[in-house]
Amino acid sequence: MVTLEPPIEQLPCENLIYSRPESLAEIQTHYCPGCTHGVAHRLVAEVIDELEIQERTILVAPVGCAVFAYNYFDFDSAEAAHGRAPAMATGLKRVNPNSIVFTYQGDGDLASIGIAEAIHAATRGENITVIFVNNAIYGMTGGQMAPTSLIGQVTTSSPTGKDAALTGMPMHIAEMMAPLPGVVYSVRRSLHDARHTIQAKKAIRTAFEAQIQGLGFSIVELLSSCPTNWKMTPLDAAHWVRDEMIPVYPLGDFKVAEPLQNKNRSA
Amino acid sequence: MAKGRILIDVERCKGCELCREACPPDVIALADTLNSKGYRPVMLLDPQHECTGCALCATVCPDGCITVYRESVPKPQRKRKQPAYPGHVIPVAA
Amino acid sequence: MSKELLKGNVAIAEAAVRAGCEAYFGYPITPQTELLEHMSKRMPELGRVFLQAESEVAAVNMVYGAASAGVRVMTSSSSPGISLMQEGISYIAGSEVPAVIVDVMRGGPGLGNIQPSQADYNQVVKQAGHGDFHPIVLAPSTIQEAIDMMVLSFDLAEKYRTIVFLVLDGAIGQMMEPAELPPMQEVKKKRPFWALSSQEARRTNGELPQKNVITSIHLGAEALHKFNEHLQRKLAQIEANEVRYYENYMEDAEVAVVAFGTAGRVAETAVKTLRAEGVPVGLHRPITLWPFPEKRLQELADRVKAFLVVEMNAGQMFHDVREAVGREVPVEFLGRMGGLIPFPTEVEAEVHALWRRTEVLEMHRP
């Protein structure tokens, strides 16, 4: 029998280094074991706590595995139609200019069905933040090919591997967004290990700071894993992000507007 | 190195082991028991007191189930929420 | 205030402004574009929100967003644009937020044309999006009525947390008529309790309120069934309270002409002429297409010998009249499509024929 010595309860609480952020609701997520949607949620919640904006933040949740994100955050939330989160967020932000409005979208949601809404919100320089979770697959519907799937990637709708001649090359959202004039911050980070996760959090923080400062559209693309639909263990999935995804989706800062520079050097 | 301890919300843990891979002193292990959801949660297995409270495990945890304590704190801390779940004592075979 | 000569689309837009509409999102499409253009000028003048969206899909979802914040918000479009909006409309209905949509109908299917039409009746009244719901549908036939109903639309939307459609056709949108605009209402300061604003703003006695969530998902079958039952109860309440129609010469009529919007105007002209000729005909003009004045038509069916439905489509409301009236009383249809408006003389001829037929039938009855 192994127990802990001394019991945790007796440690003085000043020494509490890390605990669940306030902005993350107590409820347990429905995500599969090892799915990094949970990490992305937690990072966003930590940033919102640190910036002390919980009381004026509004989430616009997507259709995708994160459809219930509004249950997992402890602030006002809306559930958009598939891909329409940036339009819904636009409506919300325009009538609530003092709120901090962010969308949380998967790659099917943002890069496929909702690409028009995303690009136009970006072009208008809508003062919102987009957390874009790129897991190279449609998670919620059971692992079909996404515009972000890698060439050769086997999915339930590309059983012989994604074929560029048939469905095109993977879509690079962070790079696509960067040249749009309304965009002030467009970066790609990864959630496959602790070091990269810490960098991802810094980027998320900068993206929200951009909104607080009223600078315009900010987007953080997060390379994320989908162990279940990739048919891997969580650890293998993390390695797949590192070994297969990052070479196709290089991490980096594709646009950092002047007022945000020097805050957060690149990955 | 400061000594640290982690507290794991066993009921929330899904046993994905990402924390295990992230842990530098390698003091996290899968428990032998299942939680009420049927997952095999992780536990701190640290007889040598090697945990430094670096919080990398908590950083990668998708389910936010790790609370981290450290013996001495170098800088002043923000207000932190105390965990709502009870302390963790996982019976495992020695 | 006195009457001014106003163009339909502009009058509606200004009425919305005066009803305290706080945000407008839209996309250009003939024959409603003047509405959007008027908003583009007026809303910023008043420090309110105007945004030309990239598509009707985006416009309706912006409306969804602003509606979730509990403000008076609207969009306007014409038939092809309404087709695109169906997704958002369904989400708005499913999350019970108030929103107003103006549909200046044009001829279809497909790109069709930009002429006046009533071919969106089914789309708006029967199936404005996927799922079991109905928006409230108001169909004015004069510019004054359109103005009054624009204001009413916002009130009803808020009262029932529902979508209200104001449907007209290019004829009413484009014509000019003397009408009186309503007094100016300020934008409401207080947001409803369910709205997404800022938790901070909703704080009472220093206590932070519960978070608000606007969503249309109910994953469990039981839960969704319950929600739908709730929605149906609300719809039943609307049906009980909000039926509106206009009648003329109906007291002693033996033939009833049923028509809405522009077709209703034409029908009224025809009815007046026929009355001068001594034909006992009256007009029943539904103003709410949903809830449909079904009970009133049932009452009329007890004493009227025949109905003539006049529409600018292939016969869409016709089926609702038929259903209300039953099989005992004949219901005839006169329709024009493609942007044609029936002439009063055509309606007159049809009524004459119908009247003669029913007289003959009467004679042969035992």
Ligand SMILES: Cc1ncc(C[n+]2csc(CCOP(=O)(O)OP(=O)(O)O)c2C)c(N)n1
């Ligand atoms: C209009 C519409 N089309 C299709 C769907 C089905 N659908 C739900 S989620 C989804 C894809 C989600 O994938 P992604 O955005 O990558 O998010 P993930 O689940 O991977 O997090 C699809 C196609 C839908 N809900 N609505």
